[in-house]
Amino acid sequence: MSDTQLQTISKEHAEYLRKVKIRKTMIHITQVLLVVVLFILWEIAGRLKIIDSFITSQPSRIARTLANLYREGQLFRHIFITCAETVTGFILGTLAGTIIAIILWWSDFLARVLEPHLVILNSLPKIALGPIFIVWIGAGPLSIIVMAIAVSVIVTILEVWNGFISVDPDKIKLVKTFGAKKWQILTKVVLPSAFPTIISALKINVGLSWVGVIVGEFLVSKAGLGYLIVYGGQVFQLDLVMTSVIILAVAAALMYQGVVYLEKLIMRSSFHK
Amino acid sequence: MKYQSLNGEITALENINLHVKKGEFISIVGPSGCGKSTLLSLIAGLILPTSGKILLNGKMVTGTSNEVGYMLQRDHLFDWRNILGNALLGLEIRNSLNEESKQYVVELLKTYGLYEFKDKYPNQLSGGMRQRVALIRTLATKPDILLLDEAFSALDYQTRLAVSEDIYSIIKKEKKTAILVTHDIAESISMADRVVVLSRRPGTIKNIYEIKLSCENRTPLSCRDAPEFRYYFNKIWKELDVHV
Numbered sequence: 231m232s233d234t235q236l237q238t239i240s241k242e243h244a245e246y247l248r249k250v251k252i253r254k255t256m257i258h259i260t261q262v263l264l265v266v267v268l269f270i271l272w273e274i275a276g277r278l279k280i281i282d283s284f285i286t287s288q289p290s291r292i293a294r295t296l297a298n299l300y301r302e303g304q305l306f307r308h309i310f311i312t313c314a315e316t317v318t319g320f321i322l323g324t325l326a327g328t329i330i331a332i333i334l335w336w337s338d339f340l341a342r343v344l345e346p347h348l349v350i351l352n353s354l355p356k357i358a359l360g361p362i363f364i365v366w367i368g369a370g371p372l373s374i375i376v377m378a379i380a381v382s383v384i385v386t387i388l389e390v391w392n393g394f395i396s397v398d399p400d401k402i403k404l405v406k407t408f409g410a411k412k413w414q415i416l417t418k419v420v421l422p423s424a425f426p427t428i429i430s431a432l433k434i435n436v437g438l439s440w441v442g443v444i445v446g447e448f449l450v451s452k453a454g455l456g457y458l459i460v461y462g463g464q465v466f467q468l469d470l471v472m473t474s475v476i477i478l479a480v481a482a483a484l485m486y487q488g489v490v491y492l493e494k495l496i497m498r499s500s501f502h503k
Numbered sequence: 504m505k506y507q508s509l510n511g512e513i514t515a516l517e518n519i520n521l522h523v524k525k526g527e528f529i530s531i532v533g534p535s536g537c538g539k540s541t542l543l544s545l546i547a548g549l550i551l552p553t554s555g556k557i558l559l560n561g562k563m564v565t566g567t568s569n570e571v572g573y574m575l576q577r578d579h580l581f582d583w584r585n586i587l588g589n590a591l592l593g594l595e596i597r598n599s600l601n602e603e604s605k606q607y608v609v610e611l612l613k614t615y616g617l618y619e620f621k622d623k624y625p626n627q628l629s630g631g632m633r634q635r636v637a638l639i640r641t642l643a644t645k646p647d648i649l650l651l652d653e654a655f656s657a658l659d660y661q662t663r664l665a666v667s668e669d670i671y672s673i674i675k676k677e678k679k680t681a682i683l684v685t686h687d688i689a690e691s692i693s694m695a696d697r698v699v700v701l702s703r704r705p706g707t708i709k710n711i712y713e714i715k716l717s718c719e720n721r722t723p724l725s726c727r728d729a730p731e732f733r734y735y736f737n738k739i740w741k742e743l744d745v746h747v
């Protein structure tokens with residue numbers, strides 16, 4: 231019965247669907263328009279000297295800076311360095327956090343011992359550790375990656391561990407009735423149940439990794455988008471700063487979308503639909 | 504059986520002496536918190552008694568064994584496994600998944616009308632079907648004794664009647680011994696050969712009723728019409744001594 235209902239859509243329902251679709255398209259158009267209008271106003275204000283484009287920059291100057299960077303062969307080098315650092319930091323931070331969370335789940339004693347320390351570390355602004363990393367590891371990409379890991383790893387541990395310990399005890403009881411060993415409880419119940427938690431930690435970590443990498447590049451100041459921003463600020467070249475910020479925004483958005491896509495992909499392969 | 508906690512000691516069960524015959528269906532009723540689940544956990548070997556002992560086929564229970572199958576209140580099918588995957592869970596954990604045991608599960612799924620759903624996921628099945636899958640998951644490891652802890656109480660009333668009818672016939676067909684914990688007096692009488700009434704905590708056996716109903720081809724539903732049914736119901740109701 232429900233099948234026939236699905237096949238023959240009534241006129242009212244078709245009308246309803248059409249309205250929903252129109253609304254959705256309108257929202258999309260307005261979203262794009264908002265950015266476009268903002269850029270146009272920015273450009274006009276710059277040309278009419280309402281704002282001082284030496285300190286605010288303006289879209290046409292940004293476009294020119296972008297073209298220059300590209301011609302000098304610098305554009306993709308800096309983008310690549312920053313993205314590579316972020317991806318590495320993000321993957322290592324998530325992996326390390328998840329592994330440590332598994333260890334904490336395994337040993338409740340250890341978890342209880344470390345819990346207050348983790349909570350304190352979590353509230354510590356990890357960026358304060360930057361200079362220490364540079365002294366210990368040296369002013370290079372490694373320090374920057376460690377910075378990115380430092381920013382994301384503690385949150386990951388706490389989030390994922392919480393996901394682990396909030397797994398329905400009856401589900402664990404069920405596998406115990408089959409005589410499950412601890413590692414079986416982990417692989418058959420705890421990890422799959424906490425999977426959504428791990429994914430949401432992943433989403434948070436993308437943003438945190440960017441923060442870690444950019445701050446790291448500020449401090450190390452050798453290459454990457456963070457370096458361009460700091461350098462541009464120091465030589466008072468706001469065009470360069472604005473250009474880098476915009477590239478950064480686009481790159482971060484793309485990476486976030488990548489994680490969302492990955493989530494969908496994994497969800498679809500492990501759950502139907 | 505005593506539980507230890509910082510707030511003190513809880514004696515959950517005391518002086519329990521119960522023999523269950525092979526192939527028998529036992530129901531256990533008692534006020535909530537009297538130790539019914541504890542009793543099943545003890546039989547399953549999930550916890551060990553602080554005093555006394557439990558014998559299974561003459562052997563003392565020292566941990567979980569594949570002679571016992573446990574069904575919990577909710578089906579706890581795993582969303583991330585399909586129906587076949589869920590049914591094979593116990594075999595996987597016991598490391599006894601092979602062609603033969605898999606074939607056995609497939610046969611069970613076929614016999615109980617779930618084979619065509621084997622690639623579906625739990626959220627695509629009705630509550631009654633899910634409970635049937637849970638039973639097959641339990642049967643897959645070929646236990647002699649089935650423990651059912653309020654196994655139907657998460658279902659709505661109609662489904663519950665149908666499912667208990669269903670599960671009862673499967674248990675009888677597979678010739679399993681069963682111990683059912685329930686707080687539904689009618690359910691306990693309708694399914695059991697004997698009903699054990701437990702007292703308030705610390706749980707002790709208050710009484711055991713041998714259920715003799717005059718009805719042919721007994722099923723949980725049909726025997727509710729038996730003239731003796733009400734008699735047992737009233738007896739057990741009084742015995743439970745419920746105050747609101």
Ligand SMILES: Nc1ncnc2c1ncn2[C@@H]1O[C@H](COP(=O)(O)OP(=O)(O)O)[C@@H](O)[C@H]1O
Nearest residue numbers: 506508513515534535536537538539540541542
């Ligand atoms: N792990 C435990 N630790 C301490 N007390 C427990 C534990 N499990 C159960 N209890 C207590 O033992 C009593 C019996 O519990 P249970 O067997 O679950 O009762 P029932 O299933 O009859 O409702 C309850 O009072 C409960 O609070």
Ligand SMILES: [Mg+2]
Nearest residue numbers: 539540541652
């Ligand atoms: Mg209980």
